[in-house]
Amino acid sequence: MIDDRQSEKSQKKWGGVLLNLTFLIAFMFLMPLAHAELELHITKTTQEGIPIYIANISGGANGIIEADLKRSGRFDIVPRSTIANIPPMGASFNAGSYQDKADFIVRGKQAADGGLSIELTSTSDNAKTFYTISTNTNRRRVAHKAADKIYEKITREKGAFDTRLAFVTVTNKASSNRKFRLYISDSDGYNPQAILTSREPIMSPTWSPDGKKLAYVSFERNSPAIYMQDIFTGEKRLISAREGINSAPAWSPDGNYIAMSLSINGNPDIYTSNVASGALKQITTSSAIDTEPVWSGTNSIIFTSNRGGGPQLYRVSSNGGKAQRLTFDAYYNSAADVKNQKLAFITGKRGSFHVAIKSLGDTGRDILSNGPLDESPSLSPNGAMIAYTTIRNGQNTLSVVSDNAKSRQFLTSPAGDVREPAWSPYLR
Amino acid sequence: MVTLFTIEYTQGEYNMIKQVKPLRTVRQFFIPTILSLLVVSGCAQNDKGKLAGANKGGVIKSETNTAGKAGPSSGTIRGGGASSVNSRSQEGDRANFNYLPGNANGASNDTSDITMAGLKDPNNLLSQRVIYFDYDKAAIRPEYLVLINTHAKLLAKYPNLKMRLEGHADERGSREYNVALSAERAKSVKQLMGANGARSNQIRTIGYGEEVPLVTGHGERSWQKNRRVEIKYEGIQ
Incomplete structure (x- = not known):
């Protein structure tokens, strides 16, 4: 029993060292490699969900938000070609004029530190909701958090993309x-x-x-x-x-x-x-x-x-x-x-x-x-x-x-x- | 003759109940019990004459059948499509072995020829160390009774000899259920070996589930090869 505990302890110690090493290596080398290790394919998405348009966001958060909302099976992402010339966030626009194309329009802006400002506009009543997402060492998590806010506002169910x-x-x-x-x-x-x-x-x-x-x-x-x-x-x-x-x-x-x-x-x-x-x-x-x-x-x-x-x-x-x-x-x-x-x-x-x-x-x-x-x-x-x-x-x-x-x-x-x-x- | 067998069955069953604990459900307990009784009291005595005669007379064919068709192979009791992988390297079909230990001098209880050397002789039944199972079942197929009994006799003869019984499942169904199923398969083999003289502390059982397949295909031929218990003697390849 004593022997067991000792070996358990030393195993733990060495396991810890090894794992820390693993983390170091992961951070230094594995991350670019690991990207190549897993590949994503979206094979089927609905055309029956809530139509939503995500305008371009510098830094590319719009792509992550779109993929998240698609994955939920509750949204129909309106293609970029359908709605052109949406002014950037901050500039005024008449959301009602896009009512036949989308129920919601999302505009956003990346802050200098990597955080995000998001604006969600309903095309039926022009009502706007604003979200500020603080930055994170994992930049993709910032976009996932934005997708969670949008998802929760529209479906009234908590989002689970930032998981x-x-x-x-x-x-x-x-x-x-x-x-x-x-x-x-x-x-x-x-x-x-x-x-x-x-x-x-x-x-x-x-x-x-x-x-x-x-x-x-x-x-x-x-x-x-x-x-x-x-x-x-x-x-x-x-x-x-x-x-x-x-x-x-x-x-x-x-x-x-x-x-x-x-x-x-x-x-x-x-x-x-x-x-x-x-x-x-x-x-x-x-x-x-x-x-x-x-x-x-x-x-x-x-x-x-x-x-x-x-x-x-x-x-x-x-x-x-x-x-x-x-x-x-x-x-x-x-x-x-x-x-x-x-x-x-x-x-x-x-x-x-x-x-x-x-x-x-x-x-x-x-x-x-x-x-x-x-x-x-x-x-x-x-x-x-x-x-x-x-x-x-x-x-x-x-x-x-x-x-x-x-x-x-x-x-x-x-x-x-x-x-x-x-x-x-x-x-x- | 009939009376004699009846008496032996009763005695055997009594011994079995004492040995197997805790008591299993009818399905899990009864089938291995009946099967091992066949070995203990029935088959072992019948086999001598049958096999000896068969070998001499050539009634039992020793051809292998890997064609994947479920065709009967004479000389064995069939159980659940085993013939799809019926070759000497893969299947415990005793008809495929040139030499069956335990039949020396025509006496079924003579273990003088069940030796460590047999483990290394590819023509000896002891070289066969894989037992295959039916889908979602942990019960021993009848064709493996002699094989398991022979290994049990080796353990009984060499009390310091130890083995691992590594159970496996095919990929169908859920992974954790398959871990349990494969562990039950290894346990079935251990119980049968225990009933045939092996000591409990000589055998360790492990259930690997579907994690370590022998072959990686996705069809019945692969699945049958993966539903198995592997006998691994400690320190012996």
Whole structure:
């Protein structure tokens, strides 16, 4: 036990040094390289959303805002050629004369320090709203924050563009030089930074509710263990390396617990671990596979179980007790995520696996993806978009689809597989 | 004869219940139990005559079948389309091996020829270290009973010998469910080995899910090769 703790400590120390080095290297070399590593493709956008025109903004923030609004599936971006000669921000113009072309017109100006001034004008009543976004070391975040303001004003729902994605990449997967990497990027795939590299599998990243830490599964000791890691300092802590599986961590909304699937009692069951004390509590006791827990509020956990034969979703109190089955209408339902009263999950029918979404409490569900091997859905914090893994050209690829399926975007890597997206909470 | 077998079944089942804990559901517990009973009391005794005769008479074909068509290969109990990857390097079809340990001198309980050397002999069943599974199942297919039993006897004979059972799943379904499924597959093999004399502390099980595929294709032929448990002896390639 003492030996374990010592080796854990030294591992932590060296892990920290290594991670700091990783960050340095990332800042110095990786960022231009990483841009080439992930490529964005917007394959489908709606023509049915709210028509909005974004005028040119020096510095190019307009392009980022347009892409964000498109991704939500709620806007139709009016092409630049349709509206010409909009005067720059500050100069007066009659928005009403563009009413047949756009519902809203956005003008903006970049400040000398990189901040943004944004003006949102409704063409129906000429009403103007102004926003000032302060600068940030990541200039793209300034534009994402502007997109969030515009989105919230028009849809009355909080925007989630200024957020992050965590995901796992695999390169050289067929060779002995195979590498697994845990990445963090902006929500649109830009600024990817690797925070962990391993020859053994890395799986199941999940965010702390403050958006500062990730928990994940790593096989780096040749057996699965759950770690948590500070994304800024690189500090890493072992959460669970018990006999059997240590799988599927999920942080509670209050940040106090991590739910997980362990098999210390013989078969995989759901447990919660107190982050501060490490105290473990068994939540489910079936003799079947119970895994993939996700918190629905702080009092309830939704998970996958094959207790009824095949995998289906169940709900149980976070104190344990009797579980209630939630899904009935396909032979395979699994991998739930819950945000903003929406439930996203994988549904399998006739050997094909798709992302589905439903409102908690409602019956029925909508299929959002084309399959055939989609997995790992993760909802944006406002529930308006879902990142998931799909297969394109034989490789795992990230896709982001709007909850109305009207917009779909792919994030591919020419270097290998990209998978298991985890959408961060709102950033503070 | 019938009476004799009945008595053995009863005895075997009693022993099994004592050994397997915690008690599994009917599906998870009953099938491996029945299968291992076949090995313990039925097959092992029947096999001798059957196989010896078969080998001499050439009834069991030793041809390989990698064509991907589900065609029966004589001499084995079929289970779930295993024949799609039915070659000696990939499949635990004992009919494909020139030498089946444990049948020396015509006595099924004689383990004098189950030796470490067998691990390195490509013609010996012990060189076969992969067990394949049906989709979304952790139950052992009947054709692997002799293979697993033979490895278990080797462990029983060499108490210092240790192995890792590495479970894997195909890419279908969700990744974390597949981790659990693959761990259950490794556990099924461990339980069966335990029922055949291996000690619990000789075997470690790991579930890798779909993270480490053997082949990277996206079709049933690839999937079948990826739904597997790999036997890895410590310190032995």
